[in-house]
Amino acid sequence: MTERMALTEPEALQLLAHLAASAEISLVEPDLYGPFRLIDAASQLAGYVLQHDPGDRRDFWEAIKTEIDCKKIWLMSDRSNFREFLRQMPAKVAQELTSREEMEEGER
Amino acid sequence: MSDHCPTFETIQTRRVCRFFTDEPVSRDDLKHLIRAARWASSAGNRRIHKFVVVDDQKSVDLIRIMSPGILGNPQALIVICTDKEKAGVEGVNLDLDTTTWIDVGTASQNMMLAAHEIELGSCPTTSFSKSAVRVILNLPDYLEPEYILQVGHPVERPRSIGKGAVARLPIETITFWGAFPTSV
Numbered sequence: 001m002t003e004r005m006a007l008t009e010p011e012a013l014q015l016l017a018h019l020a021a022s023a024e025i026s027l028v029e030p031d032l033y034g035p036f037r038l039i040d041a042a043s044q045l046a047g048y049v050l051q052h053d054p055g056d057r058r059d060f061w062e063a064i065k066t067e068i069d070c071k072k073i074w075l076m077s078d079r080s081n082f083r084e085f086l087r088q089m090p091a092k093v094a095q096e097l098t099s100r101e102e103m104e105e106g107e108r
Numbered sequence: 109m110s111d112h113c114p115t116f117e118t119i120q121t122r123r124v125c126r127f128f129t130d131e132p133v134s135r136d137d138l139k140h141l142i143r144a145a146r147w148a149s150s151a152g153n154r155r156i157h158k159f160v161v162v163d164d165q166k167s168v169d170l171i172r173i174m175s176p177g178i179l180g181n182p183q184a185l186i187v188i189c190t191d192k193e194k195a196g197v198e199g200v201n202l203d204l205d206t207t208t209w210i211d212v213g214t215a216s217q218n219m220m221l222a223a224h225e226i227e228l229g230s231c232p233t234t235s236f237s238k239s240a241v242r243v244i245l246n247l248p249d250y251l252e253p254e255y256i257l258q259v260g261h262p263v264e265r266p267r268s269i270g271k272g273a274v275a276r277l278p279i280e281t282i283t284f285w286g287a288f289p290t291s292v
Contacts, residue, residue, distance in 0.1 A: 017173045021237035025176065029235065037176050 004055060007048040015044055035086055036075045042089075043068040060096050067092075118225050125229025127180040128260025137226060138163060138184055141259065144222035145188075148214040151207035154198040157215060157254075160187040160245055170244045175256065177235025182258035186219065187241065188212050189251040212255050219257055229262030 007015070022037035046065035054061050068089070074082035138161050145159060162168055163184040171185055172178045190212075195202055202208060216232055223230040233256040241253045 014173050017240070018176055021174045021240060022176045024237050024239065025235050033235070040176060040179075 005052050006054075007045070007052065011048045011051075015041060015048070018044060032075060032079065032082070036072060036082075039068055039072050039086065039089065043072065057096075064089075064092065115221075118221050122220060122224040124231050125260070125262040126231050126258075127263045128182055128229055128258075129263055130181075131183065131261045133163065133184040133228065133259050133261070135163070137228060138186070138259070140226065141186060141219040141222050141228075141257075144218040145186075145215040148211070148218040150211050150214070151205075152198070154194075154200060154211075156191050156195045156198060156200060156208060157211060158189045158191050158251060159215075160189060160247070160251075160253075161185075162187065162245070167244060171236065171241055171256070174240035174244065175233060175236035177233040178231075178256070178258060180231075180258070181260070182231070183260040184258075186257040186259060187245065187253050188215060188255040188257070189247065189253050191250060192252055193250040209254075216255060216257055223259060227261075229260055231258040232256075233258055 018037075018041050022034075022041065026034045026037065043065055046061050046068070049061050050058065050065065067085075071082070071085040074085060142159050142161065150156075161184065162171065165183075168182060168185055172182070190202065190208060192202065195208070200208060220230045220232070234254075236253075236256055238253050241247070241256075245253075247253060
């Protein structure tokens with residue numbers, strides 16, 4: 001599998017800014033906003049990856065970003081489903097990780 | 109009561125707008141919003157807040173990057189700051205006096221309604237790094253950034269956050285008339 005550039009240094013700085021600012025405001029915001037900030041940062045990260053041509057993994061990154069952007073705003077209207085979405089998202093990432101492991105195993 | 113209540117109609121049709129077109133907001137329009145803020149009620153008429161208007165895109169972008177609560181691309185920002193020197197002169201205890209927050213809210217609401225009336229979109233923001241905004245705007249120590257109003261020309265978007273966000277609570281569920289009955 002080709003290793004590609006995921007994000008540039010200026011993009012990494014923007015992501016750092018988002019995370020650092022999120023950490024600061026999480027000191028005073030409602031508890032559930034912290035998970036929202038993290039998943040929002042994950043969307044931002046996926047956006048950067050998509051800008052740098054993730055090759056044959058584009059579908060995965062697009063799907064992740066689309067799902068996050070669609071469901072993160074449930075925080076404001078449907079907290080039960082927002083929590084469920086947060087519980088499910090790592091499974092999708094884990095699925096991608098394991099499928100890559102299997103692909104790499106197959107290549108060895 | 110008259111059927112024609114334009115103020116109420118403005119109140120009722122205003123919505124938070126998070127996504128904006130690239131069209132800049134004119135300085136005349138931004139001044140109009142500040143004029144509206146100026147007419148807001150203020151506890152004791154103390155007027156301890158200042159308004160920092162940011163309409164150069166470079167500064168707007170820097171503040172956006174440091175503000176997780178700004179999800180879209182506002183063309184201008186109005187930062188409401190507490191003037192701590194003025195508060196001292198007025199004898200306001202900023203650690204205890206919650207009316208200062210109410211004043212931020214009334215000024216903000218006036219601006220949001222005025223914006224809506226002239227077909228601008230706006231969005232209140234408290235999720236931002238105060239320390240970062242202080243650096244980006246080179247704020248003097250006596251000005252404390254409390255709140256940011258995002259402003260721009262709204263993009264028409266289908267509401268995707270569910271009817272829960274649009275629905276209003278029935279008056280009966282949020283209102284009590286007169287004194288509560290005493291238990292016998």
